[in-house]
Amino acid sequence: MLHERRLPARSESYEPAEAPTQAVDLPNNLVKLRGINMSHPISAVGAIHTIVSLIPLAAGLIALKRYGSIDPRTRPGKLYWAGMLLSVITAFALSSTGGFNPGHALGLLALIVMLAATLAPRIALLGRAARYIQVSLMSFSFLLLMIPGTNETLSRLPVGNPIGNGPESAPVRLALAVMFVLFLLGTAYQWVQLRRYPER
Secondary structure (H helix, E strand, O other), X not given: OOOOOOOOOOOOXXXXXXXXXXXXXXXXXXXXXXXXXXXXXXXXXXXXXXXXXXXXXXXXXXXXXXXXXXXXXXXXXXXXXXXHHHHHHHHOOOOOOOOOOHHHHHHHHHHHHHHHHHHHHHOHHHOOHHHHHHHHHHHXXXXXXXXHHXXXXXXXXXXOOOOOOOOOOHHHHHHHHHHHHHXXXXXXXXXXXXXXXXXX
């Protein structure tokens, strides 16, 4: 005779497990899982400043390729001027120290240098040297543009494991030294071109 196998009766007090009520911060958890350090994220103003700063960078490179120098009289030169001015203005909305910082000083110095470069050909006393002065000063302003840009780029990228850590870090200092050498070589090359083609 077969005996029936009875299943244990379900307890009336049984209740399904409650889902956790604590909210899950998915973006932050994903960041932690990927090992990304976002202690210094780019703000909205910072993003705008970065985009604006690309304008003089692109205009300067185009001017150097097309005309051999950044000439304020050309269209790329005028765009370079406008982009640099906007870049400096938006930079004043950014400050990790809460006040005037070296980045602001570099921006103002770049504008002063560009103003002197633009006015140089109008000073008759300078004669033929005016064009050499203008080329040198505009190139120097491009170097000033690259200093904070290089520092920020190397101190933020790649995300989670940046190459540098501020202007005092070895990778950033090396990159800036290379740019200074390129500035000297580029300026010397422009002088040679001016000597070969004085009408430029």
